[in-house]
Amino acid sequence: MKIAPSLLSADFARIAAQVAAVQSAGADYLHLDVMDGRFVPNLTWGPKIVEDLRGCSGLPFDCHLMVVEPERYVDEFRTAGADIITFHLEATPHAQRLLAHVRSLGAKAGIAICPQTPVAMLEDLMDDLDLILVMSVNPGFGGQSFIPRAIEKVRQARALIDRAGASCELEVDGGIGEENLRLLAAAGADVAVMGSSIFGSGDPGAMVKHLRAVLSESGAS
């Protein structure tokens, strides 16, 4: 299982050191949460920050766009250095077209679903997807409590991916710590996004190593 530290909870006054710490500890992706104050009630950053971060990390950049009209922004984030571009199914009426466009830019194309959106809504998009992101909190903030129903949604998404014979990755985001990490691995998740449990820990690098050990003990490394 891959670990994707979310920089939302990082200390941006020391960002290069924080990125280096999780990278050298074995993080698989850097998860970058883009919020517009409209799709979600919070603001973060635009492509300039992604471009600057690109200068201090070779890890795949996993950009999670929590914005309305994501079609207006994907080109800029790709140019800035995003490797995976994930937008919300709830944020655009033309998800298939946008997924195809993201792939045409040479990035991996992901769809995120909020807690109220059924996994079945993704069934007709399976040919166009490189990543499914199941939100296990309502998007917008770090440090929220995990919504237990997400475990069942991960099982459903795993079954959907397997049934379609698709190679797309299954990512989960929100409220993940050591305990539910094991449950999510067992339910079939491929990637865990973790913000506050890594960057709120005091030693992000040590925490990534610890989580890696937890996963390998549970047979999900």
Ligand code: DX5
């Ligand atoms: C929330 C973001 C998450 C956030 C997760 O809307 O999408 O990526 O950083 O933070 P934690 O792990 O603290 O719930």
Ligand code: ZN
């Ligand atoms: Zn996220």
